[in-house]
Amino acid sequence: MNIGEKRELVCINCPMGCMLTATMTENGLSVTGNTCPRGEKYANEELTHPTRTLTTTLRVENREGKYVPVKTNGPISKEKLFEAMKVLSDVKVTAPVKTGDVVFPSLLGEADVIATGTVD
Numbered sequence: 001m002n003i004g005e006k007r008e009l010v011c012i013n014c015p016m017g018c019m020l021t022a023t024m025t026e027n028g029l030s031v032t033g034n035t036c037p038r039g040e041k042y043a044n045e046e047l048t049h050p051t052r053t054l055t056t057t058l059r060v061e062n063r064e065g066k067y068v069p070v071k072t073n074g075p076i077s078k079e080k081l082f083e084a085m086k087v088l089s090d091v092k093v094t095a096p097v098k099t100g101d102v103v104f105p106s107l108l109g110e111a112d113v114i115a116t117g118t119v120d
């Protein structure tokens, strides 16, 4: 962002969904509209290195028609989400699998994929 440039965004850290205005100044990003400090942190991260926790489901290969819900155990770069979903589209899990199991380690070198459900 250039000095004087403004961006408006919605903080997604809690259900209040504060409308944030981020303005680039000579001293860095100035954020208004946040009700708590997490909003300022979110705006800074979103405008410099946006990340997301990926959630999806994976097919269970030895249980016909079954899927297990999964998520990354940490945020990954927003720009890598599409590539990450492409990688996971070919991944199958073998039952039994339980909540917390690592079903795909080091997805694109950013985070492990863990089960958030159980299939016996």
Ligand code: SF4
Pocket (backbone or CB within 6 Å): 011, 012, 013, 014, 015, 016, 017, 018, 033, 034, 035, 036, 037, 038, 039, 040
């Ligand atoms: S700024 Fe704070 S109160 Fe507002 S949405 Fe973000 S986390 Fe929630």
